[in-house]
């Protein structure tokens with residue numbers, strides 16, 4: 001049993017978890033909204049420590065991260081649990097189930113994960129992904145700290161729903177984030193995810209200010225978050241607060257979990273792509289086969305820097321410093 005971080009004791013053996021904006025108050029034997037942190041006799045424990053539900057080597061482009069060591073592999077781990085409850089969750093089998101009811105865990109220590117990462121071909125580090133990594137915060141923090149000491153990179157793929165203090169503690173060990181910005185409307189967040197938009201925006205600003213590499217994913221759902229004016233507000237906010245060089249991945253939605261709206265029409269993705277390109281240097285279409293709009297172009301002269309076809313990546317015109325060989329412009333690429 002592993003005691004969790006970030007909680008305080010209240011009267012009558014109740015406790016308050018302070019890891020994420022839910023700030024759940026838990027009576028004895030009660031679990032939080034994420035279903036993986038519980039009150040055991042007045043102590044907050046994490047039920048997702050020294051174990052994984054999934055572990056495998058993925059192309060870094062699958063996270064998706066297009067500007068962070070393109071063409072490399074990353075050992076990816078995930079658990080169960082999530083602190084948002086999206087009707088359209090693309091990973092609901094592990095994210096929306098209780099730790100107590102899950103039978104597919106493999107016991108593993110952070111030391112063993114690092115050993116695996118060090119011997120995996122073409123591997124740059126460890127990605128905390130598949131379910132929401134902030135819900136296995138303690139195991140992630142411990143692994144990331146040790147992995148950084150071993151010279152590995154740490155990558156977090158997350159919904160960004162975390163309180164500031166734990167985020168600030170984790171930041172020095174993380175090299176790159178991909179954060180889901182699901183919409184630019186609090187109404188959307190409250191109705192379809194049960195979370196709040198402002199907390200996610202705050203996390204994005206904190207990460208951007210820390211200079212940690214950041215990319216954003218926006219899953220486009222027809223009729224729910226594809227309003228052109230609202231979308232333009234979102235990309236303007238990204239450009240102004242996080243920087244116009246922040247890569248944005250527009251991902252095609254397919255019906256999943258509790259949502260049966262039809263998949264995103266390609267015309268919608270094309271319209272949003274054009275709007276985003278007015279304000280941001282690097283915009284990509286995901287979950288579709290589109291070499292043109294999944295390749296990276298120089299923001300200075302337009303030369304193709306990285307050509308992508310699904311997970312096949314070719315570095316064409318990049319210097320070792322990640323600048324364009326033709327005109328020398330920076331393209332916000334870590335190599």
Ligand code: SF4
Nearest residue numbers: 017020023024032034
């Ligand atoms: S991490 Fe889990 S238990 Fe803690 S506040 Fe968030 S939802 Fe509640």
